[in-house]
Amino acid sequence: MAQLTKMGMRMNTIIELAEAHQQCRRQAINLIVSENRLSEQVSKLLSNDLASRYAAPFYAGTDISQEITQLATEKTKSVFSSQFANISPTSGSNSLMAVVFALTEPGDKVARVPPFFPGGGYPFQYEVFHRQSLPLIFDDAQWQLDKQACIDLLIKEQPKLVILGASIFMVPMPVREICEVVHSYGGVVAYDGSHSLGLIAGSEYQDPLEEGADILFGSTHKTFPGPQGGLILTNSELLHKKIELVSNFTPLNGPTMICNPHLARIAALGLTLDEVPWQRYADQIVKNARAFASTFKQNGFTLRGEANQNFENSTYCHQVLPLLDKETGVKHRDKLKAHGIFCDGFMRVGTAEITRLGFTEHDSAHIAQLMCDVVNSAEPVLNEVKEQVDALVRSHTEIVM
Template sequence: MTYAATNYVKMHQQYRSSCINLVASENLLSPRARNALASDMASRYALRPEFYGGTTWIHHVWTLAEDLAKAVFNAEYCSVAPLSGHVSLMMTLYTVVRRSGKIAVVDPRLAGYPGLASDKIPEIFGHTVVFLPEKDLMIDKDPAVELLAKEKPDAVVLGASLILYPMPVKEISEVVHSYGGHVIYDGSHVLGLIAGKSFQQPLEEGADVLLGSTHKSFFGPQGGLILTNDKEIAEKIERNTFHKFVDNIHFNRIAALAVSLEEMKKHGRKYAEKVVENANMLAVSLEKRELKPFKNFMGFTRSHQVYLPYSEEGGVKVRDILERNHIIADMAVRLGTNEVTRRGMGLRQMD
């Protein structure tokens, strides 16, 4: 008997193995991590405190993943429970912002995360949204500091879906902490670069929380992560996790994340350096060929992303033309060098 689903998976595997993937929000799991993802843990439950039997090794890998993440990101506390970066953000906002409170974010209509549009996560929690001033795809630091001193939001979320340059974490943290607010750094896109010390270090620069997804520039399974040095925040997140935001946290995912964290601990610096080098070489190569990657006074990019500004209609055309040539990108034309770097490509291939 032939199963259609199995056939579709096989066809997908064959097709994607013939493609170059430049999607900035995707990456490649190692064979060891894939094995963990396909393990028996995919079928099991565990809790803290434990309700189930037969979970000894699940608890070992759960604790290992947390300890590795704390070591890699130099953080005191960690939760690997969130099923995605989006859930990480929801859990953190629920923890540090009062109901009907106020948050400041990067405008989703520009470079920001769509989940922070007023009718998305903020609507669920009743949060009022203030948008941070931007200039040249960066937060405009001085006007942003003035706005925050005036508006005094309960929390500022620093993060973006299109993130080419570091955020002014230190300056924003100083003003936000002066009135008792919190700074949340959503590192979903740049988490692997933060881990590899090739991007800014948000917790060291003053952020109260670093969160993100574990499958973009970080080469783990799809999932989320929350890190903090604040004991009170960590304890509140722990109390609010089970049966509010998650039930089963998918322990095959946790096992694959632990494997990926071990790999990041060993190879992360070299990987992250090469990702950023490749992104800048790709931008130079595109410019040489008379395309126009975005550039400001800081250069093309400090991250894994290269941005080609097109209209929405133009972006769809670019995406579809590339796909016909077995190059995968998104309609925003954010080109990411994370997966191709994992596959061993270097400066020569970018040129």
């Protein structure tokens, strides 16, 4: 009996904490670049009976779930204009692993954007899986790949697989030029669109498949405002089948990464594909990001990549990144949090979630100015800023995109 009471207390604590988390997030302006807001309908699907079921057709009772998976797959192909789509991966990282395992062997070189600073690539440890990581040449001042240096490196090293895309970026990458080189010696180019998938869906950012990449993979919960998960897209049937052997449940063909692809997540993915006005949403994300960039610069902030002379605007996506040292970035993050504005320890801004909630360029410039007022003030808390943040939150509670 005591054990049951203990368990009951523990359950109540989890429920209370989860409710406290939701209240915390609903009462703040969220500018975390890797997060977004689920619609109420999508959230409900995640708690559907599908959430505890298996997808294997070997089991009775899976007819409807197989139909859901097929429908969501077709919707994915349609939105991204790809011939093949794999929606089994449970994360963007899982998608990357599937691509690496399917297309390389131990000892193979995998070229990638260097992680974090300088570079901004996803910090995947290829060496753990006995692959050789080959860092592409990155220009810190311009916050972009050094195109010619990368081409020279690829011609010399000829890695079997090249991973483009990044976690920290503001401008498109030279996908077309790099693909031409890699394809000339028989290599494969995959693009990590974890952060940019929603923009690609809205035709607002570079389309890697259209520019020559063999594979587009990524997370479905950043600018793409769906459930946590991943997907892999390609126009190559050969590559699609190779990846499926690794990422889908095929017990007769050896070990696979995903035994069960989480059916409730797949249903939620399918609904997200239907409900978002992709072009309008993606266009507004970029407009909002540029409003942040402009206001930051007006207040004396230097932005990473603004020295890049090849692009007219500071950002072409959802991200804006002030040039700050780590200590200052963390200090600004914590001070902004106390005012109900959430960003990361780089003071990096992401505009996907606020765009879903109907924030405009005017609103974004207003938030950016409030952020500058907070971090430039000697006062620990500016009550007038907290009041303005509260008012902005109260006036943007519904998902409109």
